[in-house]
Amino acid sequence: MNAPRIPGSVGIVEAKKARFAEPLRLKSGAVLPEFEIAYETYGTLNAARSNAVLVCHALNASHHVAGVYADDPDNVGWWDNMVGPGKPVDTERFFVVGSNYIGSCFGSTGPASINPATGKPWGADFPVVTVEDWVAAQARLADHLGIERFAAVIGGSLGAMQALQWALSFPGRVRHSIVIAGTPRLSAQNIAFNEVARQAIMTDPDFHGGHYYEKGVVPVRGLRIARMIGHITYLSDDAMMEKFGRQLRRQAPGFDFDVDFEVESYLRYQADKFARYFDANTYLRITKALDYFDPAAEYGGDLSRAFARAQADFLVVSFKSDWRFSPARSREIVKALLDNRRIVSYLEIDAPQGHDAFLMADPRYHGALAAYFRNIAL
Amino acid sequence: MTEADAIVRWVAPGARVLDLGCGDGALLRRLWEEKRAPGYGVEIDDAHVLECIRNDVNVLQMDLEDGLAAFADRSFDCVILSETLQAIHRQEPLLREMLRVGREAIVSFPNFGYWKLRLQIAFGGRMPVSPELPYAWYETPNVHHCTLADFEALAAKLGLRILERLALTGGRRVRVAPNLFGATALYRVSA
Numbered sequence: 220m221n222a223p224r225i226p227g228s229v230g231i232v233e234a235k236k237a238r239f240a241e242p243l244r245l246k247s248g249a250v251l252p253e254f255e256i257a258y259e260t261y262g263t264l265n266a267a268r269s270n271a272v273l274v275c276h277a278l279n280a281s282h283h284v285a286g287v288y289a290d291d292p293d294n295v296g297w298w299d300n301m302v303g304p305g306k307p308v309d310t311e312r313f314f315v316v317g318s319n320y321i322g323s324c325f326g327s328t329g330p331a332s333i334n335p336a337t338g339k340p341w342g343a344d345f346p347v348v349t350v351e352d353w354v355a356a357q358a359r360l361a362d363h364l365g366i367e368r369f370a371a372v373i374g375g376s377l378g379a380m381q382a383l384q385w386a387l388s389f390p391g392r393v394r395h396s397i398v399i400a401g402t403p404r405l406s407a408q409n410i411a412f413n414e415v416a417r418q419a420i421m422t423d424p425d426f427h428g429g430h431y432y433e434k435g436v437v438p439v440r441g442l443r444i445a446r447m448i449g450h451i452t453y454l455s456d457d458a459m460m461e462k463f464g465r466q467l468r469r470q471a472p473g474f475d476f477d478v479d480f481e482v483e484s485y486l487r488y489q490a491d492k493f494a495r496y497f498d499a500n501t502y503l504r505i506t507k508a509l510d511y512f513d514p515a516a517e518y519g520g521d522l523s524r525a526f527a528r529a530q531a532d533f534l535v536v537s538f539k540s541d542w543r544f545s546p547a548r549s550r551e552i553v554k555a556l557l558d559n560r561r562i563v564s565y566l567e568i569d570a571p572q573g574h575d576a577f578l579m580a581d582p583r584y585h586g587a588l589a590a591y592f593r594n595i596a597l
Numbered sequence: 598m599t600e601a602d603a604i605v606r607w608v609a610p611g612a613r614v615l616d617l618g619c620g621d622g623a624l625l626r627r628l629w630e631e632k633r634a635p636g637y638g639v640e641i642d643d644a645h646v647l648e649c650i651r652n653d654v655n656v657l658q659m660d661l662e663d664g665l666a667a668f669a670d671r672s673f674d675c676v677i678l679s680e681t682l683q684a685i686h687r688q689e690p691l692l693r694e695m696l697r698v699g700r701e702a703i704v705s706f707p708n709f710g711y712w713k714l715r716l717q718i719a720f721g722g723r724m725p726v727s728p729e730l731p732y733a734w735y736e737t738p739n740v741h742h743c744t745l746a747d748f749e750a751l752a753a754k755l756g757l758r759i760l761e762r763l764a765l766t767g768g769r770r771v772r773v774a775p776n777l778f779g780a781t782a783l784y785r786v787s788a
Contacts, residue, residue: 564650564657569643583643
């Protein structure tokens with residue numbers, strides 16, 4: 220292929236799918252008779268198979284972590300500033316796997332997939348999945364790729380939960396767990412925001428109890444509101460003020476309910492964009508997976524005991540302006556790791572963007588990650 | 598003998614170490630290489646934290662002024678506070694915390710009773726500037742200076758036991774009148 224080589228980019232990439240015929244028993248007790256996981260890979264797996272890095276994505280992202288597609292050159296991977304040749308997660312050195320999760324709407328088996336029992340889309344019947352289930356499914360993908368042990372598992376936000384869970388579910392298969400803008404459990408406030416988003420979707424007349432595919436409609440109104448709520452929690456108050464202030468979209472206030480302020484226009488734009496590509500049933504399930512994540516629960520709430528089985532080294536990163544998963548949540552993780560005498564470093568970056576800071580190329584954040592990855596022996 | 602040499606000498610082989618205000622992590626690196634003493638550093642400065650990660654030293658970016666709540670009781674053999682005591686706002690709670698999380702503590706600081714500093718105040722009438730205290734009064738990160746006598750009085754007040762004391766000037770141990778002739782003071786203390 221004669222694609223122009225973009226400096227620092229992995230270039231043209233291809234999404235792949237792995238199919239697993241062995242049933243997967245989920246935490247809820249439900250069984251997925253078979254499933255597919257969508258993924259991408261960048262770089263080369265070395266002969267010792269010791270240089271694999273798994274990148275776990277957050278709510279609205281996918282396995283398309285870096286690079287672009289030949290037929291869609293504007294669709295740049297969501298973490299392209301982190302993953303690539305010469306970037307913090309250096310694809311000249313590491314074999315990077317971007318993995319989607321089950322229940323997603325980006326190619327892995329999910330609510331819009333065909334239920335083999337009925338020949339129709341799963342819809343509302345697709346089981347509620349958990350972070351543990353995602354990790355169990357990703358472990359099958361690792362087997363499929365011939366990766367016994369990852370040099371590192373890395374993720375931000377919901378991806379951070381997966382990086383943590385990997386170290387707990389498969390302690391021997393993770394050398395470094397890199398937990399960015401994460402939390403060991405959602406707060407009541409976090410769950411409350413998720414519930415508002417779910418209510419918005421489920422009360423949309425086009426939702427039809429989750430069986431909207433066969434009706435040929437999409438609960439767009441619910442999805443839009445869910446996305447708006449999400450977006451508000453991803454940004455800090457300061458970042459929003461900085462970005463939009465009280466700037467008006469029109470010459471003067473309209474004294475009506477059309478868009479007055481820039482921030483309203485932004486939210487509507489983000490909402491419209493999201494509702495075009497995201498599946499409502501997936502949204503419901505992901506927010507539930509977030510709500511249920513609580514590795515300490517089966518240890519009487521004692522996170523230190525929950526982490527006793529971890530064997531990985533850890534890098535924990537938080538951002539001061541993140542009020543969704545605040546630094547205090549990351550410090551709980553650090554404390555539990557210290558209680559278990561794990562090798563751990565912790566960064567608390569004074570970045571202004573809020574939760575979304577984990578996607579930004581802050582030089583302190585990226586510099587530290589680059590240094591950390593350079594020290595990972597292969 | 599540098600201050601770091603003295604600290605390395607005081608740390609037992611294999612000891613679990615916590616270095617508060619660990620800078621670029623060079624001391625922790627040495628403690629690992631020379632004593633196989635595994636440890637963590639606490640540091641607030643971004644550039645230093647990056648250096649620590651480059652040096653492959655465990656570093657925790659936290660503010661010492663917030664206390665040591667992340668660390669369990671008696672989880673370390675030795676807690677080090679090297680050249681940081683004078684830059685802390687509240688010494689008493691920090692010293693108590695150090696001996697809650699560690700069996701022993703090592704504290705080093707520039708001695709404000711060093712004769713050259715005394716002379717600068719007594720005869721120059723100006724705040725002293727020296728190799729150990731290289732800052733002008735208006736730009737110094739240091740907020741609470743003390744002398745050996747001051748530190749020992751505070752140790753007594755807190756009920757700390759002084760296990761060892763060392764005064765250094767120009768890399769040499771000072772045995773005579775250390776509060777006058779020692780530029781740097783080091784203490785090994787326990788609760």
